[in-house]
Amino acid sequence: MEPMLRGVGVSHGVAIGPVRHMGTAVLEPPATQIPSEEAPREQARAQAAVDAVAADLIARGNLAGGEAQAVLEAQALMAQDPELMADVSRRIAVGSSAERGIYDAFAAYRALLAAAGDYLAGRVADLDDVRNRIVARLLGVPMPGVPDSDEPYVLFAHDLAPADTALLDPTLVLGFVTEEGGPTSHSAILARALGVPAVVALPGATGVAEGLVVAVDGSSGEVLVSPPVERQEELRRLAAERKAALAASSGPGRTSDGHLVPLLANIGGPADLPAAQEAEAEGVGLFRTEFLFLDDSAKAPSEEKQFEAYRKVLEAFPERRVVVRVLDAGADKPLEFLTPADEPNPALGVRGLRTLLDHPEVLAAQLRALARAAEGLPVHLEVMAPMVADRQDAKAFADACREAGLSAKFGAMVEIPSAALRARSILQEVEFLSLGTNDLAQYTFAADRQVGAVARLQDPWQPALLDLVALSAEAAQATGKSCGVCGEAAADPLLACVLTGLGVTSLSMGASSIPYVRTALAKVTLAQCRRAAAAARAADSAADARAAAHQVLTGE
Ligand code: PEP
Numbered sequence: 001m002e003p004m005l006r007g008v009g010v011s012h013g014v015a016i017g018p019v020r021h022m023g024t025a026v027l028e029p030p031a032t033q034i035p036s037e038e039a040p041r042e043q044a045r046a047q048a049a050v051d052a053v054a055a056d057l058i059a060r061g062n063l064a065g066g067e068a069q070a071v072l073e074a075q076a077l078m079a080q081d082p083e084l085m086a087d088v089s090r091r092i093a094v095g096s097s098a099e100r101g102i103y104d105a106f107a108a109y110r111a112l113l114a115a116a117g118d119y120l121a122g123r124v125a126d127l128d129d130v131r132n133r134i135v136a137r138l139l140g141v142p143m144p145g146v147p148d149s150d151e152p153y154v155l156f157a158h159d160l161a162p163a164d165t166a167l168l169d170p171t172l173v174l175g176f177v178t179e180e181g182g183p184t185s186h187s188a189i190l191a192r193a194l195g196v197p198a199v200v201a202l203p204g205a206t207g208v209a210e211g212l213v214v215a216v217d218g219s220s221g222e223v224l225v226s227p228p229v230e231r232q233e234e235l236r237r238l239a240a241e242r243k244a245a246l247a248a249s250s251g252p253g254r255t256s257d258g259h260l261v262p263l264l265a266n267i268g269g270p271a272d273l274p275a276a277q278e279a280e281a282e283g284v285g286l287f288r289t290e291f292l293f294l295d296d297s298a299k300a301p302s303e304e305k306q307f308e309a310y311r312k313v314l315e316a317f318p319e320r321r322v323v324v325r326v327l328d329a330g331a332d333k334p335l336e337f338l339t340p341a342d343e344p345n346p347a348l349g350v351r352g353l354r355t356l357l358d359h360p361e362v363l364a365a366q367l368r369a370l371a372r373a374a375e376g377l378p379v380h381l382e383v384m385a386p387m388v389a390d391r392q393d394a395k396a397f398a399d400a401c402r403e404a405g406l407s408a409k410f411g412a413m414v415e416i417p418s419a420a421l422r423a424r425s426i427l428q429e430v431e432f433l434s435l436g437t438n439d440l441a442q443y444t445f446a447a448d449r450q451v452g453a454v455a456r457l458q459d460p461w462q463p464a465l466l467d468l469v470a471l472s473a474e475a476a477q478a479t480g481k482s483c484g485v486c487g488e489a490a491a492d493p494l495l496a497c498v499l500t501g502l503g504v505t506s507l508s509m510g511a512s513s514i515p516y517v518r519t520a521l522a523k524v525t526l527a528q529c530r531r532a533a534a535a536a537r538a539a540d541s542a543a544d545a546r547a548a549a550h551q552v553l554t555g556e
């Protein structure tokens with residue numbers, strides 16, 4: 001048997017090809033002293049390199065569009081941070097070369113970030129990437145990053161910075177495997193947006209030799225190293241059959257006995273619409289509007305800019321449901337003008353709806369822009385709040401929607417265990433629930449979604465998480481309201497069947513997952529889904545829950 005490595009599958013599909021490693025980090029520039037008369041020239045060199053790298057990141061963002069663009073633009077801002085540049089200048093003034101000044105100033109900033117914990121520590125990889133790009137430019141060496149190759153390959157990396165993931169060419173990069181990263185990390189979300197198979201949190205990924213052929217299964221998380229040629233052929237044949245079956249899949253999401261489960265798309269902005277339409281999404285189940293705000297974290301985008309983006313999205317789905325989530329700032333998505341800078345635990349601080357209730361003018365402007373955007377369109381607009389903790393939160397949000405004159409359904413995301421436990425009480429105030437299983441897992445298991453080391457607890461197959469889903473779905477059913485899932489759990493085809501069995505009424509996911517989920521649902525009956533859900537909840541671990549559901553749904 002060929003050696004098999006296992007990580008966490010985060011983007012479906014099978015990729016077979018030779019391993020290529022990501023360009024490694026830039027060497028440490030020499031710490032030679034420069035004469036003081038050269039300082040101004042070195043300072044100008046440093047500034048020019050920073051500006052060029054920021055412009056390059058923005059250009060990459062423009063090319064990539066969607067969620068990737070916002071992430072790359074945030075990196076460009078990081079490169080041009082005035083305090084960081086002031087530190088570079090100071091270091092050059094006392095004898096550092098431009099490259100050494102950058103290297104040391106970034107190291108000092110990096111140490112601050114790494115010590116700050118949670119969200120900020122998670123940005124260290126982004127910061128290192130920016131530093132490497134600037135130092136490489138100054139040293140005149142090739143940029144670190146995606147290898148140049150004319151042949152398709154499987155990309156292996158320690159971790160992938162958003163700047164790299166955004167520019168992966170799907171005709172050359174067959175798939176990717178990283179040592180770090182969790183199932184809900186930036187690289188995982190971007191991989192799904194790109195539609196290439198990906199496995200993250202795979203110990204030993206960087207040790208797999210360049211050029212060896214691997215077979216990567218982005219669903220199971222398995223990576224076979226040097227499988228024999230016959231096995232490769234068999235895997236290719238199975239993957240081709242699967243792809244053809246998927247391409248042929250169309251129509252609404254439903255079980256084999258006709259129980260309808262609308263399959264909706266998660267989007268970050270208008271750039272994600274073509275993929276959603278191509279996958280025949282039955283609407284949008286999660287529009288993450290914060291990506292419109294990340295462009296410039298110093299102020300809110302104008303009402304006009306918001307109006308234009310919302311209008312494009314609402315126009316794309318006539319007679320369909322479009323669920324817009326109001327701004328979810330804070331924690332892993334801080335905004336300078338809203339998020340307190342000194343929170344000890346940002347994920348437990350003022351984030352999501354809490355931020356908006358502290359800044360009602362920002363929420364009101366967003367709701368006004370949405371109300372205008374929906375005017376005259378035949379769309380079914382639904383608006384929901386992130387991070388609703390209790391009925392008081394739900395009421396405050398519904399009041400704000402009413403005050404803005406919004407003609408839409410108002411809903412609450414269930415991302416905090418308290419919201420699932422008291423779903424009935426929350427449903428007194430709003431018309432629907434949407435389960436954000438990424439944060440719900442984070443808060444249920446006290447496991448930071450940014451940290452690869454706790455990925456086991458971020459597994460949405462955890463029976464405790466399934467219990468909370470069941471509680472929410474039962475409460476919605478008892479009150480005749482709907483309860484969807486828009487977290488990454490919905491993108492797992494087997495789990496999608498279990499969620500259906502738990503009583504979830506719609507599933508929303510990155511567009512590339514829709515055909516997989518549609519195909520899986522079409523093979524099973526609602527009764528099977530219910531049995532699989534009961535079997536999964538009766539298990540004591542995520543792995544046993546998955547195995548039990550698999551048994552019921554496939555008979556294997
Ligand atoms: C979630 O938490 O599951 C969710 C959908 O929201 P986000 O991933 O944007 O936090």
Ligand code: MG
Nearest residue numbers: 415436438439
């Ligand atoms: Mg969330």
